[in-house]
Amino acid sequence: MTRKPRIAITTGDPAGIGPEIARIAAEAPAVTAICDPVIYGPTTPEELAPFTRGRVSAEAGRAAYDAILKAVNDAIDRQVDGIATAPINKAAFAAAGLPWKGHTDLLAHLTGARRGVMMFHSAALRVILATVHIPLTDVPAAITQPLIEDLVDLAARELPRFGVAAPRIGVAGLNPHAGEHGLIGREDDAVLEPAVAACAARGINVRGPFPADTIFVRAARGEFDVVIACYHDQGLIPVKLAAFGKAVNVTLGLPIIRTSVDHGTAFDIAGTGAADPSSMIEAVRLAAKLAHG
16 A cells, blocks of 8 residues: 555544544544544534533434444445544443444444454553453353354464464463363363364464463463453453553454554543543554555
């Protein structure tokens, strides 16, 4: 690509901090130096007037959805080269009658992808989530051998786009101590270990399952290029501890480029000027770099 890529920035829920961090990111020299940002959604005082800051509403949920829909359609039509999204509010989506729990499942639906996979990318740590917005009680049944194999295959295929030519993949155990050979749960031995073995037999550099209380330390010290975590908080607690404000949420498995921030709508500080745009800036920059190929 000889021209600068055009990156769509969606403003997220208009009652949160999304519009302000989107506007700041679009004007940041670190962004404009490498891409042409295009904002989708309300940002001006007049455009934001219908929405009450810090309040969940169906109108805000619908506005966030409409911006995402237009940006995705433009990405599919090659009018933009990638999308960086500000945060949405799940309750606002529900109030608007929208069935999706977040960007990841919505984007998979809009693009016709078989599955959207959430990866958090930072200089300190990369983490792929096997499950995302489901109750903790539903996680063990959702962790299957085909799922883990798919995610390992996806990581091996996608990480070279992020400058990792030969990815070293670690898999976190589901249970404490990775099940302690069946003493603390059977899933690690019965599901995760065979999945890792099957992928390794296909030539992928993957190991595990390892206890979750140590694998992220090992990855942060350079032993693994990415860790596959079994559930939302298992993976996001270490990422946010190591790189909050610097991490970028990337959706793998889509036919378009999509990045996002590592935080939520922050209704409590919306409109106060206290919002930190760092993650939004990093998200736009990563989308631009991925668009360059």
